[in-house]
Amino acid sequence: MRLGASYAAGMNTRSLGIALVFVAGCAVGGASARLAVPPASAQQAATLTKWEYWCFDDAGEGLARKSNALGAQGWELAAVRSEDQGRGEWCFKRPRM
Numbered sequence: 001m002r003l004g005a006s007y008a009a010g011m012n013t014r015s016l017g018i019a020l021v022f023v024a025g026c027a028v029g030g031a032s033a034r035l036a037v038p039p040a041s042a043q044q045a046a047t048l049t050k051w052e053y054w055c056f057d058d059a060g061e062g063l064a065r066k067s068n069a070l071g072a073q074g075w076e077l078a079a080v081r082s083e084d085q086g087r088g089e090w091c092f093k094r095p096r097m
Contacts, residue, residue, distance in 0.1 A: 052095075052096045053091055054091070054093075055089055056090055057087060058090060063090070066090075074095075075093065076093060077092055
């Protein structure tokens with residue numbers, strides 16, 4: 001019986017140690033998150049870049065011409081959605097002027 005009681009006491013000590021490490025980790029993680037990521041303010045939101053988007057469907061040959069023309073106007077490729085038979089939707093973005 002004594003061996004069983006010793007084993008149970010060891011398990012309780014181990015469980016308590018794991019629980020304490022978990023609680024300490026949560027406390028440290030919560031505190032460091034506040035230091036690493038400052039809260040957003042209305043002033044910061046006003047200075048964020050606002051974007052405008054231009055999307056078009058294209059099957060191929062005019063794609064390079066359209067993309068180069070948009071690039072010359074300050075647009076950059078933001079997303080491509082591919083469809084069947086080589087068609088797709090191409091979306092460009094640039095800072096709103």
